[in-house]
Amino acid sequence: MSSFMRAALAATMLTGLAFAGASSASAQAAKPAAKPAEKVAAKPLPAGLDPSKGPAPFASTYKPLPGQPTAIVGATILTATGQQIDNGVIFFSGGKIVSVGAAGTPVPADVAVIDGKGKWVTPGVIDAHSHLGVYPSPGVQAKSDGNEATDPNTAQVWAEHSVWPHDPGFNRARAGGVTTLQILPGSANLFGGRSVTLKNVPSHTMQAMKFPDAPYGVKMACGENPKRVYGGRGRSPSTAMGNVAGYRAAWINAADYKRKWDDYHAKAEKGEKADAPKRDLQLETLMGVLNGEILVQNHCYRGDEMAVMIDIGKEFGYRTTMFHHAVEAYKVGDLLAKEDICFATWASWQGFKMESLDGIDANAAIAYKAGACTVIHSDDPIMTQRLNQEAALAMAAGNRIGMNISRAEAIAWITANPAKALGIADKTGSLVAGKAADVVLWSSDPFSVYAKAEKVFIDGGLAYDRNDPKFQPKSDFELGQPGEGAFHQ
Amino acid sequence: MIRTTLFAGACALVLTTAASAETVAITNAKIETVAAAGTIAAGTIVLTDGKITAVGANVSVPSGARVIDAKGGVVTPGLIAPSSNLSASEIGGVRETRDDGSGTEMSAGFDIAYSVNPDSPVIGLARDGGVTSAAITPTLSGGGGGAHRDDGDAEMEALRENTAGRASDGDPRLFAGQAALIRLAAGDPDIVTKAKVAVALDLGQAGARAAGGSRGAAIVLVKSAFEDARAFARNRSAFEKGATRDFGLSRIDLEALVPVVEGKTPLLVRVRRASDIRQVLKLAAEEKVKIILEGAEEGWIAAADIAKAGVPVIIDTQADLPDSFETLASRLDNAARLQAAGVAVAITGSRDFNNLRLQRLNAGLAVANGMPYQAALASVTAVPAKIWGMSSVGTLEVGKTADVVLWNGDPLETTTWPTAVFVGGYQQPTDYRGLKLRDRYARPAGAYPRAY
Numbered sequence: 001m002s003s004f005m006r007a008a009l010a011a012t013m014l015t016g017l018a019f020a021g022a023s024s025a026s027a028q029a030a031k032p033a034a035k036p037a038e039k040v041a042a043k044p045l046p047a048g049l050d051p052s053k054g055p056a057p058f059a060s061t062y063k064p065l066p067g068q069p070t071a072i073v074g075a076t077i078l079t080a081t082g083q084q085i086d087n088g089v090i091f092f093s094g095g096k097i098v099s100v101g102a103a104g105t106p107v108p109a110d111v112a113v114i115d116g117k118g119k120w121v122t123p124g125v126i127d128a129h130s131h132l133g134v135y136p137s138p139g140v141q142a143k144s145d146g147n148e149a150t151d152p153n154t155a156q157v158w159a160e161h162s163v164w165p166h167d168p169g170f171n172r173a174r175a176g177g178v179t180t181l182q183i184l185p186g187s188a189n190l191f192g193g194r195s196v197t198l199k200n201v202p203s204h205t206m207q208a209m210k211f212p213d214a215p216y217g218v219k220m221a222c223g224e225n226p227k228r229v230y231g232g233r234g235r236s237p238s239t240a241m242g243n244v245a246g247y248r249a250a251w252i253n254a255a256d257y258k259r260k261w262d263d264y265h266a267k268a269e270k271g272e273k274a275d276a277p278k279r280d281l282q283l284e285t286l287m288g289v290l291n292g293e294i295l296v297q298n299h300c301y302r303g304d305e306m307a308v309m310i311d312i313g314k315e316f317g318y319r320t321t322m323f324h325h326a327v328e329a330y331k332v333g334d335l336l337a338k339e340d341i342c343f344a345t346w347a348s349w350q351g352f353k354m355e356s357l358d359g360i361d362a363n364a365a366i367a368y369k370a371g372a373c374t375v376i377h378s379d380d381p382i383m384t385q386r387l388n389q390e391a392a393l394a395m396a397a398g399n400r401i402g403m404n405i406s407r408a409e410a411i412a413w414i415t416a417n418p419a420k421a422l423g424i425a426d427k428t429g430s431l432v433a434g435k436a437a438d439v440v441l442w443s444s445d446p447f448s449v450y451a452k453a454e455k456v457f458i459d460g461g462l463a464y465d466r467n468d469p470k471f472q473p474k475s476d477f478e479l480g481q482p483g484e485g486a487f488h489q
Numbered sequence: 490m491i492r493t494t495l496f497a498g499a500c501a502l503v504l505t506t507a508a509s510a511e512t513v514a515i516t517n518a519k520i521e522t523v524a525a526a527g528t529i530a531a532g533t534i535v536l537t538d539g540k541i542t543a544v545g546a547n548v549s550v551p552s553g554a555r556v557i558d559a560k561g562g563v564v565t566p567g568l569i570a571p572s573s574n575l576s577a578s579e580i581g582g583v584r585e586t587r588d589d590g591s592g593t594e595m596s597a598g599f600d601i602a603y604s605v606n607p608d609s610p611v612i613g614l615a616r617d618g619g620v621t622s623a624a625i626t627p628t629l630s631g632g633g634g635g636a637h638r639d640d641g642d643a644e645m646e647a648l649r650e651n652t653a654g655r656a657s658d659g660d661p662r663l664f665a666g667q668a669a670l671i672r673l674a675a676g677d678p679d680i681v682t683k684a685k686v687a688v689a690l691d692l693g694q695a696g697a698r699a700a701g702g703s704r705g706a707a708i709v710l711v712k713s714a715f716e717d718a719r720a721f722a723r724n725r726s727a728f729e730k731g732a733t734r735d736f737g738l739s740r741i742d743l744e745a746l747v748p749v750v751e752g753k754t755p756l757l758v759r760v761r762r763a764s765d766i767r768q769v770l771k772l773a774a775e776e777k778v779k780i781i782l783e784g785a786e787e788g789w790i791a792a793a794d795i796a797k798a799g800v801p802v803i804i805d806t807q808a809d810l811p812d813s814f815e816t817l818a819s820r821l822d823n824a825a826r827l828q829a830a831g832v833a834v835a836i837t838g839s840r841d842f843n844n845l846r847l848q849r850l851n852a853g854l855a856v857a858n859g860m861p862y863q864a865a866l867a868s869v870t871a872v873p874a875k876i877w878g879m880s881s882v883g884t885l886e887v888g889k890t891a892d893v894v895l896w897n898g899d900p901l902e903t904t905t906w907p908t909a910v911f912v913g914g915y916q917q918p919t920d921y922r923g924l925k926l927r928d929r930y931a932r933p934a935g936a937y938p939r940a941y
Binding site for chain 1: 822901
């Protein structure tokens with residue numbers, strides 16, 4: 001069935017429901033009233049005009065790679081729930097983790113068994129901040145699709161519509177153990193647009209990478225970038241206070257838009273005459289936040305700016321899910337913990353612009369110890385290949401001042417915690433029975449500079465194997481080019 | 490009050506430098522000499538008056554020496570950053586703090602030695618990665634790192650567009666200027682150990698753009714500049730009288746190119762594509778010019794040619810993306826393959842994000858991708874020393890300058906950090922700005938704000 005036909009069918013079904021609702025409402029309307037609302041059979045809106053109705057656009061067509069029941073026996077397992085199991089066993093089947101435990105955990109007789117002796121197992125790495133696909137390799141102007149830098153508010157654009165699935169960077173990231181990515185628009189704007197969460201499988205369509213049922217995020221940006229981009233053009237925002245005025249004006253419009261839709265739906269449900277607001281893609285994204293359906297992913301370097309952004313959320317009744325590039329999280333760790341807001345940072349990038357001047361290696365560790373939900377992200381097609389090592393640097397910086405952060409804890413910074421920040425923690429991010437079999441087998445301690453991902457499973461399917469060229473996919477772009485997409489021995 | 494404190498601090502630093510270095514013995518150490526002695530599994534190294542005076546398994550500690558028990562830690566030569574903007578650039582996104590770009594007015598004549606700020610806080614950060622000396626190399630126009638793509642790099646791009654290959658009376662400005670060597674000695678008012686050690690030249694895409702849009706133009710212009718420099722050197726008096734033909738570059742720029750065409754000073758050529766590398770090798774042979782390659786992402790394809798020409802390369806081992814049409818064949822084992830082919834390979838940290846201190850991890854990455862461990866150690870010590878003619882550093886041998894780092898483990902490993910860094914025998918302070926910020930916020934909050 002074509003997507004058009006599916007949409008048409010869905011529209012017909014919705015029409016039927018709307019009529020049914022209207023008739024029951026009419027039956028109740030016999031009671032006398034002082035000034036009865038005008039009752040009419042609500043006219044269903046044409047397909048695409050009511051964002052709350054109809055099938056989700058650009059729906060995921062993701063299908064897991066073929067897999068077979070597999071056990072890895074004898075490896076050191078970091079579950080990302082705080083446990084390190086030496087000489088452990090993990091068994092997955094049907095795309096899900098079936099069991100994780102110590103040596104002797106039973107494994108069915110007829111499954112594939114991988115000898116994990118000397119190796120380590122972790123959940124698939126989740127990069128909560130990536131521009132793969134939207135700023136792909138090669139970095140030519142024709143493929144520079146990450147920043148719709150034409151207006152400070154472009155909440156209407158969706159990163160998924162810029163994703164080029166053939167970006168060779170996806171293959172590099174997978175070889176670094178990355179199984180899930182949040183692809184974000186850039187930070188030129190106060191509201192950059194919607195993010196999309198992808199399963200890191202090779203595909204020739206974006207939809208077939210889309211993480212099923214993952215919520216959308218909206219990219220917001222604090223600080224220097226929006227005011228530089230727009231101030232440089234002689235328009236607002238050109239200052240930090242201009243930024244904040246811009247966010248608040250947008251949320252006022254969004255709250256008003258939400259009120260109109262809520263009124264419309266309330267009336268339509270009661271069978272009263274109602275005019276639907278005209279659908280507005282920009283306000284729809286922001287309304288999604290106010291409705292608790294879309295997560296706020298906020299680029300925000302400085303601690304003092306995070307505190308301001310938190311207050312904007314309180315003013316308009318939403319909560320920021322995560323601050324990205326939060327190099328000053330260590331200054332506000334207690335606040336982030338209290339507000340239950342995650343922060344994402346690098347360990348090693350600092351001082352490359354004024355707002356990153358106070359970045360320190362121990363940022364993650366200090367805020368983590370203050371109780372904040374800690375995430376190590378990349379924002380970079382190179383670093384994403386070694387998020388395990390970036391987490392190691394962050395952990396080591398804490399341990400250098402006696403924090404005794406264990407690998408069992410720190411692994412969550414690139415797995416369970418980004419899963420939480422992406423709203424997919426019920427599905428992936430930790431090695432727990434029932435969750436997706438997104439699993440990495442490492443050659444050694446993944447916090448070592450020498451560690452390499454040997455096998456990467458996504459939903460139980462073998463997506464990458466360092467020792468088998470059949471499982472080292474090449475992008476369309478790289479075929480017939482020098483190097484042919486091979487980037488390691 | 491503040492002024493007095495600062496003044497007192499400055500005096501103390503100067504005095505420290507003026508006094509002769511103490512005698513230090515680091516005992517119970519695994520010593521990586523990166524020299525003929527190889528790895529000493531358990532030994533002692535003695536630093537006296539700024540020099541290494543003893544190193545070995547059975548070395549006695551001189552009387553009066555300060556003893557540092559390494560407790561099994563690792564001692565290496567101080568790392569040498571083979572190409573960086575350290576001390577000439579601080580905050581990539583803050584134009585006022587960046588003096589590593591040749592700018593709009595100069596080409597080969599630009600001299601980065603005058604950009605050096607010995608008080609740059611970034612030096613302490615680099616030293617915390619075990620770096621004790623560096624080659625600082627200019628970049629063409631406004632380049633030199635800073636913002637990343639998420640940052641909507643429009644400002645940087647505009648700067649590059651406005652400066653690279655800018656129309657002017659003479660030839661476009663292809664040469665980025667002259668490099669210098671520095672030592673990361675705290676309190677030393679002059680950390681430049683040698684200026685004018687190379688002239689940097691960007692070829693490939695960047696050079697093509699600077700030359701007006703094409704590689705064909707870039708190489709022609711380089712050859713023309715060399716010819717002009719030779720003509721200029723042959724007859725300076727005619728030039729002074731205005732009795733020569735017009736040269737494409739200014740007197741200042743030609744002056745800087747004279748030692749290059751005389752084969753005394755190397756040309757640091759930034760080039761990435763295999764075909765461009767081969768063009769540069771050919772150019773160097775024809776022009777009898779010494780070269781060092783930087784970048785060389787597709788170097789592994791031309792490894793045999795590079796080795797045959799005896800040309801050293803400076804590699805960023807992380808570069809494995811086809812991020813441009815001149816790096817399509819980038820590989821993680823580029824350094825390993827080049828080294829195996831007999832090329833002298835130096836490994837660099839990133840110029841951007843002040844990530845020079847990750848040089849040691851980039852060497853670790855090379856090991857993970859096939860480079861022998863000792864070769865990787867050499868790629869951040871002995872090899873860059875050799876490339877830049879720094880004969881007194883880069884190895885742990887008696888008589889060498891005491892640029893020495895003690896690590897709490899494998900220096901190439903993520904979970905390791907330096908526990909003592911010596912430059913010229915002086916133990917360096919470890920309280921750079923980042924650690925002060927860390928210590929301010931790592932302690933529990935009190936009743937007063939943390940600024941007290």
